[in-house]
Amino acid sequence: MQLKEERLRSLLIRGLVGDASAYHLFLGELTAHLRSFLRRRMSRLPEETEDLVQELLLAIHNQRHTYDPGQPLTAWVQAIARYKLIDLLRRRSRTDGLHDPLDDDELFAVADTEPAEARFDLAKLLKQLPDRQRLPILYVKVEGGSVADAAKRTGMSESAVKVGIHRGLKALAMKIRSIA
């Protein structure tokens, strides 16, 4: 578990300086831990677990600048996971769904690699974004092109493409919250 923490932490730190493949591994491995963490706490809302896994991944991505590399990764991820879980339960006003205490859990001790179906379709939500956010996300994040290439195709500046991606993913998080 200590090894897991160390491994995920070093992957994230490499991701924070722009190493996309390390960041991909980080998010991929983290997914299983988030899923297991949530499944054990959402036994009354099993059909919503995968939604929240995706919402959490997006939150972790959007807030990755708040991770302090000197801080245990477990503490950072758990604080976000707990915050989002409580937020969801409050939206459901079913705080009694929290049978398990939320503290002193060892996030990285368990993993669940069996995804359920997410109920909302992120692809559809992405389509609702305005073009200046949707197209940069489509060209760079979905099709995997470069920022320079996306700038050429959209006629936007490179920094506008980056801002569009950033704002678009924040807007996506807002959309998920308003429907979920």
Added chain:
Amino acid sequence: MKTEDFVSLLAAGVEPIDARRSTRRYVLAITGGMMGALAITGGVLHLNRALSQEMLEPMFWLRDAYCVILGSLGVLAVTRLARPGIRLGVVAAGIGAVVIAMWLFAALKLLTAPAQDRAHLLLGTTAAVCPFLITLVAAPLFVAFVWALRGFAPTQLRSTGAALGFAAGSLGALAYSLHCPELTAPFIGVWYLLGMLIPAAIGATLGPRLLRW
């Protein structure tokens, strides 16, 4: 979309994080908020007419030091609470220690003063308006800090709201000191503190609504 595909989407072409952006956001909030606070102090209120003489008194600077130290600790608390999983640590105790130090100094002043002067040391001439005027002056700082925090991920919204209100109140009190004629430790220990605590209470109340993400 499958979770796996979403992970690929998030990771694709991920940009490096520039740590200076977080600092810049706080600097911008403090600068903008402080300019607003000074504008209210100079425009809506007015500068203390005896300012140039009062600036020669050590108490003038002690009062400002009190506001600056509490304001810095408040901002430190905000920056810690803005990050998930980071505890306040000794910051809260530091604020308590500064407040108590001022109280001890105030008690000493009251005890050594002649009995008939004590009420004036505590109430001055503006006790009834001081906390509310500090709250007014702190309003732009409050708004600026809410804006700054919307770029971060606080998970304890009530505490974060209280911390941002306290930071705004303390820096607001610093701006307000250019208007305020009161230079006694008992006055500052009570009415300035109250002027910091009102925005803190407003922050604690509104935090869950203003800071959700």
